[in-house]
Amino acid sequence: MPRRPARRPLAFLALALWGVLALLAACDSQPKTDPERQAKAYALYEGYKKDFPEVTEIRPEEALKRWQDGGVVFIDARSEAERAVSTLPGAVSEQAYLAAPDRFAGKQAVIYCTIGYRSGVLVQKLAAKGMAAANLAAGIVGWLHAGGTLVDASGAPTRRVHVYGRTWDLAPLAYTAVW
Template identity: 45%
Template sequence: MAAGDIVLRLCNASFGAIEAVRRSLGRPAVETISTAALRDALNSSQTPPVLIDVRSDAERAVSRIPGAITQQEFEASSDEKFAGRRVVTYCTVGGRSYLYACKLAARGIEATNYRDSILGWCRAGLPLESPDGEATDAVHPYWRIFHVPDRYNVKT
């Protein structure tokens, strides 16, 4: 098993354990969403979720999941703009996005973590866009230890 896959498994186990402890302490739940469910929600005729990319500026400068906004854009918007919409956070492997989703849940916002994050999106062969909204095959995987399918152009 590759080092990146071991890190992903450890992260997923850790996030699950932390969430179990949080719930046992009565904290608001942070659900997760699968790649397929997120893809379907984004392509649905119903109001799509607000997709928030919490990765670094350097990562976001390469690409994003289509339609995503930054954490800063979300925080700067009026509450009315996204009222009643589900919020989905993502990063590279689901850790930073989980922590942000926890903060949002504590504020009473229905926040869901896309735990597979951009690596899961790429592993499913789904499209990415550049910061200006153009289709791209470039992706910043945070660390080179994380496997990205060959169809993507890795930029770090």
């Protein structure tokens, strides 16, 4: 009777595991350049917009210009923990805005989150109450790619940004992302 070659189940298992890990790493890799990161952020935003197509939006470049002219109030739709890391300069929380919306009369309300989903939901919610607001396209990540700055809880400039999770780690490479 011919002799069969010895099986090597551990070697096969190790090779299969390596292949799975390599595939996962390839699928989970973040873009390596700022233009690629910006493009991916906008691609995510475009996908999110489908859930609220009637919501008015504003591009970060336009929001930056209006902010420099003093014509906007930024409303941060993110959690308190995210806001504790950094915000857009002068931003207020949803609660602070809703407590005294007249305080911001004459300014365009621009709502943001990491990329634009939570802020889109909030713009929709405010519209149902008769309150006009615009969703910041690509959120805080888009703002940074447009050249906007951030401040920490004390109001000092910072290069730290809370990006909600690994999927949304798309800020410019000059920033330190946390989640």
